[in-house]
Amino acid sequence: MPELPEVETIVRSLRPMITGKRVESVEVGYTPIIGYPDVETFAAELIGREVEQVRRRGKYIVIEVTGGDLLVTHLRMSGRLIFTSSEIEKDKHTHVVINFEDGTQLRFVEIRKFGRMFLIPASDPEKAGGFATLGPEPLEMSLEEFKAQIAGKKTKIKPLILNQEIVAGIGNIYADEALFLSKLHPERLADTLSEEDKETLYHAIQQVLTTGIQNRGTSKRDYVDGFGMAGENQNHLKVYGREKEKCYLCGTEILRIQVGGRSSHFCPNCQPLR
DNA sequence: AGTCGCCTGGTA
């Protein structure tokens, strides 16, 4: 579900609520959610730790705790991290609850059970799946860095920018939006892009992500922030989810095709394959 | 490089 703007919005909502709080107890319902270490160690080790920092890396939520460890969470398709109180009744799909000493709690809630949580030493990022191999942050990378990341790649451009090792944090919605702004067909081969195409795409990626953050994320289905509040970027999408509707630029019908196994929305007139 | 599995639920 959540891509960079959604995860950033969640992090910003959680940061003031949990920073400085100490963990009193941990409950894990569905154990496969815990990717590292084993469930018992995960729960036992978290107790007594204090939250020092809450930040984002790509689509990962990183909670730094005392003792030099990181509580790393990936929400995958439909996961939510919700800050609430022990008084509030739990949703049926609540898989992990982290109780703080003041009666508040952080809940990992997810219908589809794809998401994962890891408690890792900051010095061992490879213990948290793809966390260690993430590419640069798109809002912090230079144009030259972006060009270097895609240099020599011959794949279709959409799967390339969805690859978290190339650039961290772009998902299906913002990929389609960035390609539309760039007037690039999702199946365009990366090694056929001109210098101008690359520069346009670089700016489009930053544009759609920044707008997404300003609008507090895209709530098409499941996404909500740390307080359970929906975003409003779904009201500003230019192509994603608009198949069979008219292109805002030229009136042509927006198409939806599969590219690299993912639904891809584009305007065949504005985004020719060439 | 491309496909499949993981899960559950909403909608056509």
Add this chain to the structure above:
DNA sequence: TACCAGGCGACT
């Protein structure tokens, strides 16, 4: 009933 879903990793 069938298809679809903001993702990723394992597999071929």
